[in-house]
Amino acid sequence: MNIHLLAIILSSLMFLLVVDLVRRHKLTFKYALAWLLVSASGVFFAVFHKFLFKMAGFLGFELPSNFIFFTLFCIFVFLSLVMTVFLCQQNNRNDTMAQKIALLEFEIKQLKRKSSN
Amino acid sequence: MNLTSSKILIIVPAFNESGNIGRTITDIRKQNLPVDILVIDDGSVDTTAQEATSTGVKVVSLPFNLGIGAAVQTGFQYALQYGYGIAVQMDGDGQHDASFLVKLLTPILEDRADIVVGSRFIEDSAGFKSSFSRRLGINFFVRLINAFTGLNITDPTSGFRAHNQKVIAAFAQNYPQDFPEPEAIVVARRLGVRVSETAVLMRKREGGQSSIRQLKGLYYMVKVTFAICLHMIRSPESR
Numbered sequence: 108m109n110i111h112l113l114a115i116i117l118s119s120l121m122f123l124l125v126v127d128l129v130r131r132h133k134l135t136f137k138y139a140l141a142w143l144l145v146s147a148s149g150v151f152f153a154v155f156h157k158f159l160f161k162m163a164g165f166l167g168f169e170l171p172s173n174f175i176f177f178t179l180f181c182i183f184v185f186l187s188l189v190m191t192v193f194l195c196q197q198n199n200r201n202d203t204m205a206q207k208i209a210l211l212e213f214e215i216k217q218l219k220r221k222s223s224n
Numbered sequence: 225m226n227l228t229s230s231k232i233l234i235i236v237p238a239f240n241e242s243g244n245i246g247r248t249i250t251d252i253r254k255q256n257l258p259v260d261i262l263v264i265d266d267g268s269v270d271t272t273a274q275e276a277t278s279t280g281v282k283v284v285s286l287p288f289n290l291g292i293g294a295a296v297q298t299g300f301q302y303a304l305q306y307g308y309g310i311a312v313q314m315d316g317d318g319q320h321d322a323s324f325l326v327k328l329l330t331p332i333l334e335d336r337a338d339i340v341v342g343s344r345f346i347e348d349s350a351g352f353k354s355s356f357s358r359r360l361g362i363n364f365f366v367r368l369i370n371a372f373t374g375l376n377i378t379d380p381t382s383g384f385r386a387h388n389q390k391v392i393a394a395f396a397q398n399y400p401q402d403f404p405e406p407e408a409i410v411v412a413r414r415l416g417v418r419v420s421e422t423a424v425l426m427r428k429r430e431g432g433q434s435s436i437r438q439l440k441g442l443y444y445m446v447k448v449t450f451a452i453c454l455h456m457i458r459s460p461e462s463r
Binding site for chain 2: 205206210212
């Protein structure tokens, strides 16, 4: 199979998958935007691969494939950092909620005891 | 302020301390002080909560194990909500001797400090001082924290401490979660709080498992050092 065609098919599938995930509310806007941009640029570069070659040359990469790997690497490092921030935020919120629940549960027990007396 | 006029809360964080928690509470009650006792059951899987409840003290049970930092912070949140003027943190494992409570509270009652840490190392005494390797580690943190804060702390890992209202309000909102004892001193200092120490004796743990002993010593030191350094670049106010 032609590598060019394969790239177009795979990147389009990726883009459609993201769109479908957004449609089914599996991805919220905040995170969907980043993935939509990444997958849309994937389709763009798969279709207009000459542009990709030109850009690789312009930036001084010997091979366009090196440029692709480098770009993907940067994107994933960034995305994983964003995900870690998100994870820490969720963790903090989870702890705060657990503390609030424990204090509320204590208050409910106290109130129940008072009303039964 | 004096002992009878101020509202004092003793926060006892406990994780799987059945057998010890009852003794700790009895030990505090023996002192005949006008204090309320609050046990924070940090998601224990044994009978810690039941044992504490049966003694008649207040028990707040966290839905799952959050760690000592979040457990103590829950105590501060309670203290803030119910208007306590002083909150003392005291471990539920029987290591801390309640007869030193008055000594710990005095500097706060006399408004000489905002946080008072009970230290094992101020005076040469017969009390339990921890193993040699742990003392080496503690010594390292002493130097590190004192270099960062300009304080003269001798026992930064001690979890036997008293806090006034100003600190209760600050720690209820933001309290270190990873290695709370040494980190809290750095956070407190960054908030401009007066930290002082008073000599106490500690007992060897009566049961249960120390959360630190389980960790590999050196790795623990590297992590705490890193955590302390992070606090130096972090805003002390928000979580």
